[in-house]
Amino acid sequence: MSRIDVDDLGRRIIDGERLALARGITLAESTRDDDQARAQALLDAVAGHTGGAVRVGLSGTPGVGKSTFIETLGAHLTAAGKSLAVLAIDPSSPTTGGSILGDKTRMEQLSQNPRAFIRPSPSSGALGGVAAHTREALLLCEAAGFDVVVVETVGVGQSEHAVQSLTDTFVLLVAPGAGDDLQGQKRGILDLVDVVVVNKADGSRAIEAQETAAHYRNAGQLLHHGKSWVPPVLLCSSIENRGVVEVWSAIETHRASLGDALAQRRAQQAEQWLWRCFETELVRRGLQHPELRAAVAGVVADVRSGRRSPSRAAAALAEIAMPQGGPKAAAPR
Numbered sequence: 001m002s003r004i005d006v007d008d009l010g011r012r013i014i015d016g017e018r019l020a021l022a023r024g025i026t027l028a029e030s031t032r033d034d035d036q037a038r039a040q041a042l043l044d045a046v047a048g049h050t051g052g053a054v055r056v057g058l059s060g061t062p063g064v065g066k067s068t069f070i071e072t073l074g075a076h077l078t079a080a081g082k083s084l085a086v087l088a089i090d091p092s093s094p095t096t097g098g099s100i101l102g103d104k105t106r107m108e109q110l111s112q113n114p115r116a117f118i119r120p121s122p123s124s125g126a127l128g129g130v131a132a133h134t135r136e137a138l139l140l141c142e143a144a145g146f147d148v149v150v151v152e153t154v155g156v157g158q159s160e161h162a163v164q165s166l167t168d169t170f171v172l173l174v175a176p177g178a179g180d181d182l183q184g185q186k187r188g189i190l191d192l193v194d195v196v197v198v199n200k201a202d203g204s205r206a207i208e209a210q211e212t213a214a215h216y217r218n219a220g221q222l223l224h225h226g227k228s229w230v231p232p233v234l235l236c237s238s239i240e241n242r243g244v245v246e247v248w249s250a251i252e253t254h255r256a257s258l259g260d261a262l263a264q265r266r267a268q269q270a271e272q273w274l275w276r277c278f279e280t281e282l283v284r285r286g287l288q289h290p291e292l293r294a295a296v297a298g299v300v301a302d303v304r305s306g307r308r309s310p311s312r313a314a315a316a317l318a319e320i321a322m323p324q325g326g327p328k329a330a331a332p333r
């Protein structure tokens with residue numbers, strides 16, 4: 001694709017052409033150097049048309065009801081005349097090769113809705129790289145004029161940070177009974193969350209759902225004590241279509257409460273991404289260095305066997321890629 005084609009693709013994305021958007025995202029996801037250069041040119045071409053969407057993050061363990069929730073929410077939003085794009089960050093590791101989010105047919109009704117766009121997640125790649133491409137996909141969806149972009153991820157720790165660093169409002173979906181482990185890993189995530197939703201608050205689990213909500217309310221109040229925003233804890237049933245509209249209201253209230261801080265949050269996120277992308281790019285370029293490539297296997301073996309500390313080994317690799325000859329840089333063996 002030449003530069004002119006990229007400009008044309010950008011124009012078609014801005015015109016709201018779905019195929020062009022899908023093609024643009026595929027370009028952004030490509031790991032080929034020439035595609036990456038074109039993807040950057042494409043993002044430059046649409047830059048004046050981004051930033052307009054309500055960016056919502058949604059996280060929760062597998063089976064908690066994320067796709068059902070998005071289906072129901074999407075039906076409401078599109079009925080109200082809004083358009084919605086759904087992007088997924090898939091934390092599946094490249095070693096297992098499997099995709100947690102992408103295997104089954106998800107959001108069947110929404111995927112047929114002309115006001116909705118659902119992008120299946122890439123099934124492999126380092127989380128940082130996948131998330132960087134999700135940020136680019138989000139910008140392209142904004143250029144295409146979507147009112148709301150939902151970035152979804154399976155909650156496995158790291159991926160929540162990625163979602164939070166991409167969105168204006170971060171929603172955590174939990175199931176009844178899942179409040180007991182609040183002392184552990186979830187506490188850290190609760191720190192990032194703007195709205196908590198207890199899904200499946202229906203049938204025989206309705207009472208349990210209320211207890212879970214009380215758990216989260218207490219924990220949230222302790223954790224966010226004195227802050228301007230204490231995450232509300234809402235109950236909903238995605239399957240019975242109860243409480244989902246109220247979740248949307250809470251998202252809108254949170255966003256409105258940010259006021260000028262919304263621009264600051266986005267500015268801070270953009271800076272975070274600058275440093276993440278810079279690190280990734282440095283490593284990528286470093287690994288192209290022939291001398292460094294030759295040294296890597298030995299250095300890794302030294303670290304694995306304990307002969308060298310990871311920090312000394314990293315300094316040695318950095319010295320090959322960018323020689324300084326300083327006292328900290330141990331010469332490679």
Ligand code: GDP
Nearest residue numbers: 061062063064065066067068199200237238239
């Ligand atoms: P995901 O893996 O988080 O995307 O979860 P899914 O949306 O695929 O839902 C997992 C299972 O929970 C499915 O069998 C859904 O029908 C069911 N489910 C989702 N939301 C609700 C709900 O509000 N109430 C009940 N009872 N079941 C639900």
